[in-house]
Amino acid sequence: MDVVELTSALIAAESITPAQGAVFDVLEQALVPIGFTVERFVAGEAPDGPVENLLAVRRAGAGPHFAFAGHLDVVPPGEGWTSSAFDPQVRGDLLYGRGAVDMKGAIAAFTAALAHLPAAGTVSLIITGDEEGPATYGTVALIERMQATGLIPDLCLVGEPTSSARLGDTIKIGRRGSTVIDIDVPGRQGHVAYPHLADNPVPRLVRALAEIDGIVLDEGTDWFQPSNIEIIDLTVGNRATNVIPGKAAARISIRFNDRHRGQDLIERIERIVHTHAPAAIVRGRVYGDAFLTEPGRLSDVISDAVEARLGFRPELSTSGGTSDARFLSRICPVAEFGLVNATMHKLDEAVAIPDLHDLTAIYADILRRVFA
Known part of the structure; x- marks a missing residue:
């Protein structure tokens, strides 16, 4: 599975918040062939709903349950893009399109990482179509669905674009x-x-x-x-x-x-x-509400994987705005780690193609370390 191709396919599926339909089709079509059972459901009513969500699970024997969380919805593109916001284009080393870094690129990287690893333990993807909007019937509804079936992760990684100056420089372990x-x-x-x-x-x-x-x-x-x-x-x-x-x-x-x-x-x-x-x-x-995941196993695993790939250790931070990690922190330790956030929500949002490949490798290493 090629991470650039998957990111491009997700970008091309227009998904202004609240996202539904085609963009979930793209992700489901990538997950099913690599062993995931995919459940999609719609939650809520107007004015904050309805919202489409996706919960994908792959079980492979005994072992921990590691979850990846994210969102497929994006903010409106605005006027003034060099090319269409939902027409992914590669120019030089950059892939342009709304959602490239926030956060379709990270979802694609995690999916691509899974495609190249043998199944072990339990892995789930908690994906909402409403993080950029009210977030009333998104991750909260997914958590309720997971609790009802006893599917509670041991650790959770949210793929928000936490990196600042370069990929890997920051992990979020809490939010105000x-x-x-x-x-x-x-x-x-x-x-x-x-x-x-x-x-x-x-x-x-x-x-x-x-x-x-x-x-x-x-x-x-x-x-x-x-x-x-x-x-x-x-x-x-x-x-x-x-x-x-x-x-x-x-x-x-x-x-x-x-x-x-x-x-x-x-x-x-x-x-x-x-x-x-x-x-x-x-x-x-x-x-x-504010949350903090004290430095420990989760942040160590992410930091070790970053250092192994990029040669330096990330800063642990609680800066920035809110994310859906605020909900996930209620059920398990959670941290956020993803792409460079310099162009998120901006015109001509773009991700560096080498960063997509590096992030895929880092996510794969995180999984190896969790299931070792």
């Missing part, structure tokens, strides 16, 4: 959590010349935001940078010059380390807001 909180403060509209007949919500909201902005959640930990709260929107929508507005709203985003839980942070913000604006409505959504 993320929550977004909307604040709506009601008032009573009136004429600015008669403020006693109105109720201006803006000062109350501003005072609440000032207190929130002054919060120092922590100074960071051994593995995580400091948590941060950012005010990302402030809306009144009042175009008149002589009207006290009847409402004001704001939105804040919190990225937090493993000293905090998302729901606790929502409740803390709610208490502050209600101190200044008792009638305010506060709505929060936790997109994922």
Whole structure:
């Protein structure tokens, strides 16, 4: 199985989030001939669904269960590509196309690695069509399906593009959590010349935001940078010059380390807001709590395989945004390792062809070490 050909075939199957259909056909057709049983199912309803998912399993006697997780959906390509985003093209040493690095290339590399190895233990692929979107019915639904059948991995590798300057320089062993909180403060509209007949919500909201902005959640930990709260929107929508507005709203985003839980942070913000604006409505959504897989067997196996192929050891990191590893961490140790992320989500996304071959070899070595 050629990793460049498989990556190209996956790119050519347009799969803007939520992905479905053809791109799953391509992967299934690659997995079945190498001994995998493939289950595809659709989960959820509008507005966050339906979402197509794929769970593939190959069992070969006693041994550990190693899982690879990833997503086939991609972000919209945008305008201005040199060639069509879903027409994979090789120019020089680069393969261009949306999803080349995030993360069809890694899925292809892992599949190609498996094609050249004798079956051992249990290997599963946990592949969703909705990681770039709400992620409500993607990996979460896959985990529920696995738990219902007792198919719990011992170790899991997520093929996100974690490398920064060169392939292999970074492994993610954790991620910060993320929550977004909307604040709506009601008032009573009136004429600015008669403020006693109105109720201006803006000062109350501003005072609440000032207190929130002054919060120092922590100074960071051994593995995580400091948590941060950012005010990302402030809306009144009042175009008149002589009207006290009847409402004001704001939105804040919190990225937090493993000293905090998302729901606790929502409740803390709610208490502050209600101190200044008792009638305010506060709505929060936790997109994922922080997690950390302490350095150990999984990170050692990945690091050893990288060093054997590339001659250096990766940095262990928890930087960056969220990924589906936040869900998988609930059931087993998980780490993320994949391609260079310099062009992900950008115009003319591209992967270096030598990196695809190196990543395939590294994934194959990881499997050998796990099943040795």
